[in-house]
Amino acid sequence: MMRSVPYLVTLALLALAFPFASAFDPSALQDFCVAVNDSSSGVFVNGKFCKDPNLVRVDDFFLPGLDIPRSTSNPLGSNVTRITVDNLPGLNTLDISLARLDFAPNGVNPPHTHPRATEVLQVLEGTLYAGFVTSNPNRLFTKILHKGDVIVFPFSLIHFEINIGETNAVALSRFNSQNPGVITIANAVFGSDPLINADVLTKAFQLDKNVIEYLQKQIWWNNNN
Template identity: 55%
Template sequence: MSLCLLTFILVTFGLLSSFVSSFDPSPYQDFCIATSDSKAAVFVNGKFCKDPKLATADDFFLAGLNVSGNPLPGLRSFVKLADINSLPGLNTLGISLVRADFAPYGLIPPHTHPRGTEIIVVLEGTLYVGFLAPDTMNPFKTQSFTKILSKGDVFVFPQGLIHFQYNVGHTNATVLGALNSQNAGLIVVASELFGSNPPLLDDVLSKAFQLDKKMVKQLQGLFS
């Protein structure tokens, strides 16, 4: 084996080892069922863990993902989560599910999940989906990655990037998504900016979006 080839192998192995070690460490327990009872629990990953001796199958079970969830007001869409808040057995396991339903022209508006990558599969309908990513050549511009999806199609939204889903069909649509986080977080761009508490200064929003202050006040009233 030549010296150059040996050097290449060693460097590559070193980089791979460094990359692998950058992931979250494996948990030291098989499960850590979230509980609100702090007297008989230890605090792990943002939640108290139930005594393993008291665990039951119900801690790992959630019914009802076969029907649509809560409506997003004014958007003709509905969302139901299977995350740490509804399925305690997910605690420390690093995964969650979401079901989204859309009436015709329903929308899940631009939003981000700061702690999770999302992968979706279309169960019914036709959706226009996409995300925005920084332009590597110009930090003041973004690239858009969009696609029309049909039944059976899969799409991935990278962690932390703004993304959306819009029903462009004339019939209802349903999507099932998975995230590599028990609690991926949610930041809805418009409502977070115009509905924050306390509200942001008019000047900030007016200059950022090139809007007059009257329109800013109207949007703040709408999203608050």
């Protein structure tokens, strides 16, 4: 009977270890999978077809011009330029993407969330006030960021930035997803297509129905390019 104890212990350890071992994605089995809109390529990975490796060139991994200021002439006073698999095909399957954020003075990147990514933001120029809100209970974390400062917005949490300086501000964001997605809260709640039933929002926000209908008639600007 005593001899069976080590055997049972081994089985228990294997049972405990198995969920952890299976929790990770398998390692890549190729160097890259450059995205291409060509179904004849035959290999479909993460929503994209893979370019024939023999036809891949260095420009598939290259994108110039991120240093060029973007226009902030819009109601939000901000512009988010995304660098994803759609404009840098070599990012496909690499689980990373970038964004340049331009702010006019008092420009805001309104509360939003990235449903598929954590974000690390670095201020390149100017001064930003940034923060995020946790899940219930909804704690707010904020920080004034200066040139060179970095802040992380945890996976999928609502966050925002506003330029509190007197000059333009620029930031660079990195995401641990090739397609982080973005849900801007006001746009999603008051500008969905079709609109959410006004009775639902009236009850949820405890506002007069006329206020909800007014908000639903507004043009909710999208600052993501």
